[in-house]
Amino acid sequence: MIWSPAPYPWPDGRRAAACFSVDVDALSPYLWATRDARPDTIAVPEHRMAGMRRGLSRMTDMLARLDVRGSFFVPAVVARENPGLLPGLVERGHEVALHGDWHEQVGDISDQQFTDALEASVEVFVAQTGQRPTGFRSPAWEMTPHMLRELRRLDLWDSSLMGDDVPYDIEGVTELPVRWDIDDAIFFKFLGAGDRAPRSHLEIGEGWSSELSSARRHGTLFMMTVHDWICGRPARIDMLEDLWREIVDSPDIWVATCGDLARHHRGLTERPRHALTQLPVHSSKGSSDD
Amino acid sequence: MIWSPAPYPWPDGRRAAACFSVDVDALSPYLWATRDARPDTIAVPEHRMAGMRRGLSRMTDMLARLDVRGSFFVPAVVARENPGLLPGLVERGHEVALHGDWHEQVGDISDQQFTDALEASVEVFVAQTGQRPTGFRSPAWEMTPHMLRELRRLDLWDSSLMGDDVPYDIEGVTELPVRWDIDDAIFFKFLGAGDRAPRSHLEIGEGWSSELSSARRHGTLFMMTVHDWICGRPARIDMLEDLWREIVDSPDIWVATCGDLARHHRGLTERPRHALTQLPVHSSKGSSDD
């Protein structure tokens, strides 16, 4: 229990920070979900491909107009299938980072499989960009203690957890926390009958703009996460451009990539450090350990 | 991966295109879902019949006021049960096109059954209107490679996929892409306890109007899909009329039927061509093919 923790120190007297992060999943979640039995229906892969054909390009064009550098998380299979993708993003000034190999879900794989996929992904990035990636985001934002250990071993920052509103340390790993509330997929993703109908981009855009105001008031990190095949559609791109125009026009907000955030955080002398929570053991009467 | 694809060339210097498409399903999805065991309850068929009794007529009256020609997709069973339907639509200047026989779902039928239903539907249209239909929309917007082959064999355009925001070619078929975001059913359809409550027509109308603005800005196709039994109710018809009044009053938008769009697209020398996606094979370590 922390009463009135100190405000997080952003560089150059800025009051808050904002990061435009993109998960370039393309077909990978579909490939993973259907890895054992692939149907011959094509609506879902076609829908997802609209991102690679049109949406991602709209997104990078928009970032160029805004002069914002984004952080793009790319599963290795997507990089292999689209060999121009990582080089094209780097050429446009963006950061690329790890996002699994086949967008494999943590619950579906062993610790060894995670390690193999992580190391294979690093290799693909080095081969295609000539640079070692510096960070990782977990598919579906799930993590385990093993994953944290592996990220620390490879000196990678993480951007998958929600334990605070500002960068923090967990098990020796720099965490750049995400927020469901400013992720596009839970509001807009719609792939067919079982899904919930998309929310209005007007409603969500208004809410995100208000979140931004509150981030400035409270000095927190505005870590937005979008997907090219979801937010690359016309009305959502326009909503994003309006929001980010507001951000780049605000001198008190530091617009940063994940790499920028991690470098800043590691340079701080006082920084939030949260231990991985030790969970109490349940007994029928409860135990008293205070 | 396509970086900055060229804008789609609409005719006469228009900036965008809009199509008013209607799926006249009437009872057919209910008939298909209950084909093996039909309950004796009548709430659902009565609810759906409000479209044939009142809603469709409100819709064609509205289109007449707007001077807009729509594209009406009609399952063959609906045409057979309502013999005045196809002739009445054609007489009012609208396009009629194929939508399965019993609104059969792709996943429920064999390739041969699809072919039989498609050919039987063409016969019904020829018999009732004296004209061969030129296009097809799949029930529930699902497709297979077999279906694409059959459409190409019969020289039919398709309007069921979402792989781009403008017309494109896929496996030799002209695709006039749809969008869940401007379909009425996922927002308004409500047939009982299991369904999610309808969204407000005010919220959706505002969102669709904003989608339209973005279509003009990005030069895309605004392919709206509605159902007479859903949007033929008073408040939704009025919302649609307001939206389409805005469209017909915009000289930079080309109001076109699906047939108009397909004819234009086929006449272009440069047009988006997307191959049916070849899916990589998964191995435990991933394979490198770049």
Next chain:
Amino acid sequence: MIWSPAPYPWPDGRRAAACFSVDVDALSPYLWATRDARPDTIAVPEHRMAGMRRGLSRMTDMLARLDVRGSFFVPAVVARENPGLLPGLVERGHEVALHGDWHEQVGDISDQQFTDALEASVEVFVAQTGQRPTGFRSPAWEMTPHMLRELRRLDLWDSSLMGDDVPYDIEGVTELPVRWDIDDAIFFKFLGAGDRAPRSHLEIGEGWSSELSSARRHGTLFMMTVHDWICGRPARIDMLEDLWREIVDSPDIWVATCGDLARHHRGLTERPRHALTQLPVHSSKGSSDD
């Protein structure tokens, strides 16, 4: 298929009609759902009882301020458990009508059980009010051909189906159609973890007001359905009062009970008559019957 049906003739040159109907279910749906195994938990029955303790009274006080007579549908078990209910409603000038015995769902009971419950309910109404009820609404708005036959045999109007936007005849029964879109339960009912969170009364109130405008424009019936335990809460009552103030201040709207509507409808020479839909039989190739 009906092209451009004639407008429905409301009395005295009114353009539309509005009816305030209330389903006074109290505990009955809970009693029915738990009839075989009743848990000892009390949150749900306590929640529902707020209607009888406070909400229904707020509703009748509001109707008195508006000078509107409502139509209250009461399951017989609710009348038996609350012997002051039917007499109190009649004394306040409202109409009371049938709504099953234990709010039994059509799918759970046999034809004979429906008939027994209907006849038992009529007896309770006669015993408590001295008057024979003139109409019926089905619990959960489900119907069967048997139910329609029984209503016709007992000369009762019905208000449970959605096959048109104005009163109509079906199998010799006068139908006063309902609409999910102006029912409170699907938007506001929330009884615990499995349910969807209530929608905002501001959003719904705005939508209903717009529905009302469209009913006036299209000359339809605005059949509102509410529940005292749901809409008897403060903010929803205030929303309803604002909406109905608008209605009573509109001289072109006929404010009527279900009984008023049924009497008017039966007196018309030209009235919409819809046959119970004959469903075609499915064969693998489809059958042609036109």
Next chain:
Amino acid sequence: MIWSPAPYPWPDGRRAAACFSVDVDALSPYLWATRDARPDTIAVPEHRMAGMRRGLSRMTDMLARLDVRGSFFVPAVVARENPGLLPGLVERGHEVALHGDWHEQVGDISDQQFTDALEASVEVFVAQTGQRPTGFRSPAWEMTPHMLRELRRLDLWDSSLMGDDVPYDIEGVTELPVRWDIDDAIFFKFLGAGDRAPRSHLEIGEGWSSELSSARRHGTLFMMTVHDWICGRPARIDMLEDLWREIVDSPDIWVATCGDLARHHRGLTERPRHALTQLPVHSSKGSSDD
């Protein structure tokens, strides 16, 4: 059935009352749900811990700015794991009250286990604060007759049921009723794929402000319930502060803790007393007991 019950008498001629109540669940619902098999994934516990690390402190800072005393319901396991929590809340002038031991769900435990957990919780509170807690709120707002008997035996008020809009008596226990409609969890809680996307804090804040106006008009209790890990995020805290600024600026609203409300209620001579509902027994024909 009560027709036009008397308005509830608030002290000093106030028209309504408002209470800011917080369920400080921290990890306890997760601990309870995973008590038999705990996964090694950490996203959910990390997400929940944001409350203890940051959100709760933002909430008490906000209450200090507003000069409002809140009522904080704390499961005993949370108090044991965070020994500074109860003393810190009391020191800041707030009320602390019981909320189970491990946030155990009523349906999962026996009567004896409830009694054991209740008594163990009282001991923890006495040990940590030196004071006996005066009230209880049930995890998930479920209750049984046994629980009511135990609360009466220990002379504890309750705040878990929804049988009225003002304080009332049930089985000799003072009930301070809650409302789903002004609870944050059902609108904002989101822990992963199965959950529904959070609603906009702007929409909910507008709705709650309107609920407040109606509480003033109808003289009811505005019992708000929030969670530090949900509403401790920046934009929601700001929404709450705007709402409560409106409350503290309204001289006709009595801002009270649950303890204040219970003391006032017990001092009234005329107060709503509702018997635990006796449920009728179902027979196939229904029984007449009026």
